């Protein structure tokens with residue numbers, strides 16, 4: 001039928017997807033077709049991370065990111081850049097000086113500034129929002145002990161936002177993180193946002209990565225986090241959403257994790273989901289979208305972390321070689337029944 005996600009959410013919030021290289025290079029025509037029909041916003045799943053954009057100091061590689069941005073413009077999409085400052089998928093040279101020691105605070109600031117300024121300036125006015133800092137706060141509300149934090153302390157975050165704001169004053173600037181419903185984490189993120197705002201450093205949104213499973217988080221704690229962030233004066237982006245249908249490995253002990261039994265237990269649905277699990281999974285998506293619609297005044301964007309199950313990173317994370325079913329389109333590039341049901345909620 002003619003109903004699409006993009007049209008259904010038109011006057012509510014952007015509905016987006018991540019694009020990985022098969023989509024950016026348009027080699028996977030079917031998923032590219034889905035993106036054009038169904039989504040109004042895109043984010044790069046990998047090609048704008050610092051290890052790809054600046055693999056060696058001062059040597060930038062923009063080919064893939066350029067293609068990604070051109071695709072978004074051609075198709076009139078709200079383009080998101082992911083991500084400027086993150087402890088992961090970061091080139092090795094970033095923290096090392098010429099003697100192989102940790103860089104000084106001054107040099108690290110210069111490197112951050114150069115990376116952010118070069119990348120944001122290149123796409124000025126075209127990339128409409130940036131995940132400026134990704135994953136800097138832990139679930140208990142403490143700061144992640146990354147090299148950025150060890151060398152610059154908490155200030156690395158406001159600095160990153162300041163550099164981004166200077167490079168493109170009109171781009172929206174976001175803080176993005178996972179498990180952002182843990183009370184300690186919510187508290188610290190809000191404190192950080194308020195601190196920046198009080199100093200005149202602009203932060204427009206908090207991105208809630210929504211890599212969730214069937215059981216956690218509860219819809220209530222998740223909803224509370226949306227309301228709490230919004231009351232701190234920022235928009236909420238639902239970023240990186242998918243619902244894994246597989247058992248969670250968290251909390252299982254490391255020494256059993258290599259056994260054949262464990263692997264089988266972690267990967268139980270290689271031939272498709274049983275009907276009861278499929279129903280549970282579908283209801284879980286509908287529960288989330290009901291919350292998004294209820295709080296549409298607070299939400300800027302809802303982004304799925306990929307188009308089809310075949311390409312989801314969840315097949316390899318946190319356990320390798322699984323067959324997961326987390327996304328809205330199946331392995332044959334068909335919309336799952338849940339897509340129509342989501343559209344009917346609007």
Ligand code: XIL
Nearest residue numbers: 045046082083134178209240305313
């Ligand atoms: C993931 C990608 O999906 C994978 O292809 C890649 O191998 C690793 O990174 N949090 C983030 C995303 O902010 O950038 C991560 O993306 C998933 C977790």
